[in-house]
Amino acid sequence: MPLLKGWSMSKVSVLVVDDAPFIRDLVKKGLRNSFPGIQIEDAVNGRKAQVILGKQRFDLILCDWEMPELSGLELLTWCREQPEMKTTPFIMVTSRGDKENVVQAIQAGVSDFIGKPFTNEQLVTKVKKALHKSGKLEALMGSAPKTAASPFGNDSLSALTGGKAEVVKPKTAAPAPAVTGSAAALLGGAAKAAPAAAAPSGRGQGQLRLASGNLACVIKALSLKEAALLVKRLDNLPQVLEQAVLDLEQGDGGEVARLNGYLHSVAAFEPKPDSEWLQLIFRFVDRDPQKLDYLSRLIARGTTQKHFSPGA
Secondary structure, eight states: OOOOBTOOSSOOEEEEEOSOHHHHHHHHHHHHHHOTTOEEEEESSHHHHHHHHTTBOOSEEEEESSOSSSOHHHHHHHHHHSGGGSSSOEEEEESOOOHHHHHHHHHHTOOEEEESSOOHHHHHHHHHHHHHHTTOHHHHHTTSOGGGGSOOOOSHHHHHHTSOSOOOOOSSOOOOOOOOHHHHHHHTHHHHHSOSSOOOOSTTEEEEEETTEEEEEEEEEEOSSEEEEEEEOOSSOOOTTOEEEEEEEEGGGTEEEEEEEEEEEEEESSSSTTOSEEEEEEEEOOOOHHHHHHHHHHHHTTOSOTTOOTTO
């Protein structure tokens, strides 16, 4: 492959690959807020990323796993087959934190993981770690303001609004599952994002994974665009625009659909200020046809609680 354009000793370039515009914008906003001198390109799937990578060199690739046309794992495998990209830092940004998936990506040559949902602080920490290993962090931090070394905004809303919104965080985070060996060394945020306990069983139930922890939920309504969820109220309220992953069991086989999205609204379910239950509108951001098929099948089976009673 001939020498490619776009290589600069004074700039650091990152390619963000994800089929969900919300996630791409979240990552780009978070990186630009923390590293003003960074150069960012994005792609809607692995196939588009291949075209971009064929024309330009990058110092780091941040890539989703589940995408149409070409998955993140397939893109990673292709990158490692290219002499110029054998050692390019490649971070998988994924809701697939299962040990077998982690091992599969490690074998393909992944550099690190960021588990969905992630905080802006986790994103920046992982990026700094990857660029430090490749010797590019100094060039990047040289163009960043001194405040970039201080604690960053640590939530999705902060990343989207430039840190202007306050978000209450819980006192303790959900414990991560025990993973050992090389998988544990690389798992990082992916391990923390994995469910701390099995999702509630039963028709019309699931688990909502937030960066602050996991919430069992009841599905009140479901469409291809969004889900209306009921969760028990806790001291720390979920936040509008907060990134999340909804885990839904599919059928009797125990297969779990991991649907990426964000909280569009948070309201009391009962008409009183001390309502024990909250209704969340969770907007889906995935564009993967396979995940849309998941939703279609769930809707066809009537996986909702149309007559749910909080006291039940």
